[in-house]
Each structure stands twice: as structure tokens, then as C-alpha cells.
Amino acid sequence: MRTPNASLNTGSTGVFIPHQRDTPTHTYDGSTLPFFDASARPYGGSESGYGPGFSADGPARPAGFGGSGGTRRSSRPLRTPRSRARRIMRAVILLVCLLLVTAGSTYLWADVELNRDVDLGKITDRVPHGKGTNYLIVGSDSRAGLSAEAIKDLHTGGSAADGRRTDSMILLHTGAHGTTMMSLPRDSWVTIPAHIRPQTGMHYRPAKNKLNAAFSFGGPELLIRTIEHNTGLRIDHYAEIGFAGFVNIVNAVGGVDMCVDRNIKDEKSGLNLTKGCHNLDGRNALAFVRQRHQEAEGDLGRSRNQQKFLAALARKAVTPGVALDPSKLYPAASAGLDTLIVDKGMSLSTLASLFQAMRSVTAGHGKQINVPVSSLGIRTSKGEAVKWDDAHAKKLFAELRDDRPVTFAEKK
Structure with missing residues (x-):
């Protein structure tokens, strides 16, 4: 050996x-x-x-x-720069393919999940089309999906079995001159056109009432007819969300930053904020957009808060921190789609355009206004109501209908 x-x-x-x-x-x-x-x-x-x-x-x-x-x-073989470049290119192509497949499946899922319950084609006596696009955004007081404990915690009152009423209404116009968000106070004194109430089948003649009564009498369809009848603006698309959906969306995106110029404490809504900037979770966000008793102008002050918050929410929803983070994107989309009610003609791309329009307002590419008002508390047979300033309102409606620059400047 x-x-x-x-x-x-x-x-x-x-x-x-x-x-x-x-x-x-x-x-x-x-x-x-x-x-x-x-x-x-x-x-x-x-x-x-x-x-x-x-x-x-x-x-x-x-x-x-x-x-x-x-x-x-x-x-x-030795690794050359060319071979490394080929490997990187193959990895990029694979990543793009995966993103396309994911985006495609997400689109199909979201498209199926949309609640297209409102049929604008069945609405009669509509006004002619104008220029631009008009969206009606409705916040309802629906408590569907809320437990008794959640209802108590959110200070909403009522129960999940209660019907839904309009808590806020915003007409959003997009066109060649940017975006205009115009709030319509729920207590606006308007004419509700002739209609048949689905609950009883009885016919009703045109009559004066508060704007939110139209929703109670005939749902989204009668509300749309009433707004068209009183503004002359044709509603092209409809979107509605209830309390539960609103809270869930805000929580899913990680809250929304809002700044207030004074301390606010409102027992009815449960809002308790100190002067300064805060990240509002779903609970505080709902209280913020609902409270009006601490606002000097009541409904008008609340409407401004609602517009400001919705624009901030839309901005937050499309930030990379949410849009590119599956842990936030999918919960936010799911929370919104589960409770969002839209018209049958609303596509996902149209819904995305709506969010983009709301976001553009905060970037300085639009206006946030209330409908012109002459009185906040006229006495009526239905209690105190908000009276529109007819002269200024008609001029504003004509500018929106013809897609001209809005000249109305709200006094605050």
C-alpha cells in the first residue's frame, strides 16, 4: 500500500x-x-x-x-455582462407577466363584486344630457353589517334592521374645466315630482318636501329624478355607501389625515378632537363627517367636512402605500365593494375616474362648494328646512350643464 x-x-x-x-x-x-x-x-x-x-x-x-x-x-462558461443582462431581462418579463395576471384576476373579481342595483334606464321624465359627466354620490345611514355593539360604539342609533336614508348628497361634475363637488343639504326644500311609492303602490302628485324624503319615498331612482327636476342636471352615474362600508374602507387604508382649526367635542356623533392634525380611523372619520351641531352653519359646515374628507380619502386610496400594498389594497377594495351600491352602467374604469376626480379637487384642479343658499332655517310643514338661493343656483346649474367655468364663489 x-x-x-x-x-x-x-x-x-x-x-x-x-x-x-x-x-x-x-x-x-x-x-x-x-x-x-x-x-x-x-x-x-x-x-x-x-x-x-x-x-x-x-x-x-x-x-x-x-x-x-x-x-x-x-x-x-464565464459570466459576461451580456448574459447577466439577459437574466435580468427574463426576470423583468416574468415579473410583468405575474403582475398582469394578478391585475387581470383582481379586475374580474372586483367587477363581479360590484353591486349594480340602480337601473337609471327605468327612470322616467328625465332631463336632457348636458356636457361633461355628473356623478351623484350618496352617503346613506344604512346600518346593515353592523352589530349592536358597533352601532352603540359608532353612535349611529337605530338598528341593522332599519331601512336606509340619505345622510349626505354630493353632485360631482367633471369636464373640460376640472371638477366641481357641489353638496346638496339633505334638508333642502325642493319639489318632489309625481311618483308611485313602491311600498304602497299609491300615486302621489308633485309636492314640496325635504330632499332626503325623496329617497325614503322611492329610493335612489326617485332621488335622482328629484335632483334632476330641481337642478336641470342629468345624473350619469350613481354611487352610494352606508355606515359600515365607510368605516371599513377608512380602516383598510390605514386611516385618513385631517386637520381641524379648533377643538371639537360632539356628544351625538361621539367626536372628540383637539385642535391640530389627526389620523382618523373609521370610527372617528364617521363621526367627523356626520357631526353638525358643532358647526356654525349646521348642514353647510358638515357638507364642507364631508367634501374635504372624501377628497382626502380618495387621495389616500391611490397612494403607493395603499395601491401597491396587497395587505391594504385588497381589504380596502373588498370593504368598498361589499357595501357600495352603483348604477348598472358603472364600470370599474368609470368608478376609478370618479375617485380620480375627487382626488384632483385636493390637488387644486377643482372646486368644493355648497349649492347657493338663502336661508338655513325656513319654517315649513315638515319642520325647518334649507332654502336655495334661486338666482345664484340657476346660474350655477347652467354653468355645470354647459360645462362652462364655475363663477360662483361661496361665502364662508
């Missing part, structure tokens, strides 16, 4: 005789690791230490088979 530190000697007889070289002998005393003498000639007469015909790079090519028997170079 050959030993690593032995060389072969034939001697004079021609017989191979192992011959030990005069090399130091090392013993292991337990204090250091044993080692081999690197100066000894490796076995097989090879300087590499891997025996005849072998090297650290692997077996040599045999002589007589097209090679000289020299050491073979590594068969692994």
Missing part, C-alpha cells in the same frame, strides 16, 4: 522498493490539529498531489485521443 510521503525506487534489481524520504515526523499531542508536510512529494510522482493524470481541475485529456494529456480547463 502506498503512503503519501513515500516515493518509488527501483534500486539495482529493478524491483520497486518503497523509500521513505527524510522528512520530519510530526506527532499529535492533542494541543494542535495534525497536519501533513506540504514539502513531501505526493504519491504517484505528480506535483499536483492528485496522482498521475489528475490535477485540481479534474482528469486530464488522455493522449492519443486528440489531446496532449494536458490539464483540462473548466467547462463552466
Whole structure:
């Protein structure tokens, strides 16, 4: 048996005789690791230490088979900048494909989830189309999806079994001159056109009443007819959300930042804010857009808060921190789609255009106003109501209908 530190000697007889070289002998005393003498000639007469015909790079090519028997170079190709660029390009293409598949499946899911319950095609006696696009955004007091504990915590009153009424109404106009968000106070004194109430089947003649009564009498369809009848503006799309959906969306996007210029404490809504800026969660956000008793102008002050908050919410929803974060995007989309009621002609792209229009207002590309008002508390057979300023209102409605620049400037 050959030993690593032995060389072969034939001697004079021609017989191979192992011959030990005069090399130091090392013993292991337990204090250091044993080692081999690197100066000894490796076995097989090879300087590499891997025996005849072998090297650290692997077996040599045999002589007589097209090679000289020299050491073979590594068969692994060198990585060049071009090969690295190809790998990066393949990774980018794969990522884009994954994003497209994800986006496509998300689009299909969201499109199916939309509650397209309002049929604008069934509404009769409508006004002609104008220029631009008009959206009616309605916040209802529906408590569907809220537990008794949540109803108490949110200070909404009522129960989940109660019907829904309009708590806020905003007419949003988009066109060549930007976006205009115009709030319509729920207590506006208007004419409700002739209609048949679905609950009783009885016919009713045109009559004066508060604007939110139209929703109670005939749902979204009668509300749309009433607004068209009193403004001359045709509603192209409808979107409605209840209390639960509103709270869930705000929570899903991580809250919305709002600043107030004074301390606000309202027992009815449960709002308790100090002067300054706050990140409002769903509970406080709902209280913020509902409270009106701490506003000097009541409904008008509340309407401004609602517009300001909706624009901020739309801005937050499309920020990279939400739009590119699946942990926030999907819960926000799910929360919104579960409780959002839209018209049958509302597509996801149209809904996205609505959010973009609301967002643009906060970027200075539009106006936020209330319908012109002459009195906040006229006495009527239905209690105190808000009276519109007919002259200024008609001029404003005509500008929106013809998609002209809005000249009305609300006094605050």
C-alpha cells in the first residue's frame, strides 16, 4: 500500500522498493490539529498531489485521443455582462407577466363584486344630457353589517334592521374645466315630482318636501329624478355607501389625515378632537363627517367636512402605500365593494375616474362648494328646512350643464 510521503525506487534489481524520504515526523499531542508536510512529494510522482493524470481541475485529456494529456480547463462558461443582462431581462418579463395576471384576476373579481342595483334606464321624465359627466354620490345611514355593539360604539342609533336614508348628497361634475363637488343639504326644500311609492303602490302628485324624503319615498331612482327636476342636471352615474362600508374602507387604508382649526367635542356623533392634525380611523372619520351641531352653519359646515374628507380619502386610496400594498389594497377594495351600491352602467374604469376626480379637487384642479343658499332655517310643514338661493343656483346649474367655468364663489 502506498503512503503519501513515500516515493518509488527501483534500486539495482529493478524491483520497486518503497523509500521513505527524510522528512520530519510530526506527532499529535492533542494541543494542535495534525497536519501533513506540504514539502513531501505526493504519491504517484505528480506535483499536483492528485496522482498521475489528475490535477485540481479534474482528469486530464488522455493522449492519443486528440489531446496532449494536458490539464483540462473548466467547462463552466464565464459570466459576461451580456448574459447577466439577459437574466435580468427574463426576470423583468416574468415579473410583468405575474403582475398582469394578478391585475387581470383582481379586475374580474372586483367587477363581479360590484353591486349594480340602480337601473337609471327605468327612470322616467328625465332631463336632457348636458356636457361633461355628473356623478351623484350618496352617503346613506344604512346600518346593515353592523352589530349592536358597533352601532352603540359608532353612535349611529337605530338598528341593522332599519331601512336606509340619505345622510349626505354630493353632485360631482367633471369636464373640460376640472371638477366641481357641489353638496346638496339633505334638508333642502325642493319639489318632489309625481311618483308611485313602491311600498304602497299609491300615486302621489308633485309636492314640496325635504330632499332626503325623496329617497325614503322611492329610493335612489326617485332621488335622482328629484335632483334632476330641481337642478336641470342629468345624473350619469350613481354611487352610494352606508355606515359600515365607510368605516371599513377608512380602516383598510390605514386611516385618513385631517386637520381641524379648533377643538371639537360632539356628544351625538361621539367626536372628540383637539385642535391640530389627526389620523382618523373609521370610527372617528364617521363621526367627523356626520357631526353638525358643532358647526356654525349646521348642514353647510358638515357638507364642507364631508367634501374635504372624501377628497382626502380618495387621495389616500391611490397612494403607493395603499395601491401597491396587497395587505391594504385588497381589504380596502373588498370593504368598498361589499357595501357600495352603483348604477348598472358603472364600470370599474368609470368608478376609478370618479375617485380620480375627487382626488384632483385636493390637488387644486377643482372646486368644493355648497349649492347657493338663502336661508338655513325656513319654517315649513315638515319642520325647518334649507332654502336655495334661486338666482345664484340657476346660474350655477347652467354653468355645470354647459360645462362652462364655475363663477360662483361661496361665502364662508
